[in-house]
Amino acid sequence: MKNKFLNLILIAIALTGCASAIDSNGYTYDPWEPVNRKIFVFNDTLDTILLKPIATGYHALMPDFGERRVNNFFGNLDDVGSFANSVLQLEFEQSMNILARVINNTVFGLGGLFDVATPLGNPKIKKDFGSTLDHYGIASGPYIVIPILGPSTLRDGFGLAVDRAFFEPLGYYNPDSHRLALTGAKYVQKRANLLSTERAIGSDVGDKYLLVRDSWLQYRWNQLYGEGANTGQQQAIDDIFAEELQNTPPQE
Template sequence: MPVTGAGFIKRLAQLSMCAGIALVPVVVQAAEDDPWEGVNRAIFRFNDVVDTYTLKPIAQGYQYIAPQFVEDGVHNFFNNIGDVGNLANNVLQAKPAAAGTDTARLIFNTTFGLLGFIDVGTHMGLQRSEEDFGQTLGYWGVPSGPFVMLPLLGPSTVRDTISRVPDSYATPYRYIDHVPTRNSALGVNMVDTRASLLPAEKMIQGDKYTFIRNAYLQNREFKVKDGQVEDDF
């Protein structure tokens, strides 16, 4: 049956209404996850400027200068340090198998892997887990709370922000009294972390803030639930 001008306009209005109704859950969910979006966006813009003119160029220069084996070795070294926190949080989450793997990785990588510069554990089939206290709280049912954009530190949530304090006790930096050594180690770790994120920038589409926020929240949910999440696309 032919569609008249009035009928077309009526049909278009119906489709627009359906589309609007379909988008309501998405808008409501975004508002619930990010009630402080205005402040978060302002902090994000500040972080983006700092990153654009300092951290990113330094990371790119590091990748350009450092041979790949050096870059891999540094990354493995800091991963080995991070396995201490992984072990502690797997114990707190009552995951004996994962905690045993973390222990084995620490032993083999620290000894045969020359303090972790060589990832012997992965070559032995001991897969690395990534755990932190925020995931531990989430594992035991503590809600994440609203999304938070931290100055210089980037995306987080209320739960993950608070968890940074206990997580710091599983890192060596707190116990290094020599300030230049501590700051140098933190600086190298920061550059290594930023360099490892360079390839991920190609994935960013649309509004940068929204993309990073959603990617962070989805990634955290994935980690807290050990990958047992439903795709609600």
């Protein structure tokens, strides 16, 4: 375990020399775009023939009440990782709020099925190891597309691996068959959550790779630095979504 953490520290130090995938002027650092595009096509094809049909069928069969319970359950597990990373960032007051949220939702929310913590003053705070590295000044590095998992940056992709290895409760769940089943259910629900956004955007989006890349980078920027920390890409992205939403019929 000691050697693992030492290796992680060395990798994190190496990342400090990388540029950010997006800066305050909206410049996108995507030097591996040709490779990223190939992985994106692979991911998109896999999604079209397998992941999206499964998520669509699940969404059609599962009532909204049930989906909210599933989202809450896995969200409660994710809060454990947020607590750990908040501690690593030395945000102790925030850490106590996240811990209180986990305890309230686990004990009084029936294992996290119900979010009782938010009304009690413990709103959801998302932290991950990528944000921990950012907290200590490590740049995001270039934009990357991870097979199956999708858009990320070099720093956040590394952070995701650390979160999975150390801070994700499902990683400690046995037997393996149950852990894999729960992990599969988590990602089916996450994919189902995107269906309504896809319908709003529509299919005629021009260069889908650029839309996904720029939207994700802006989302991540806002997640780390707040909604007010807009980049030069924000207005263009907002215009795309606004135009598509105007052309989308209202849902019953």
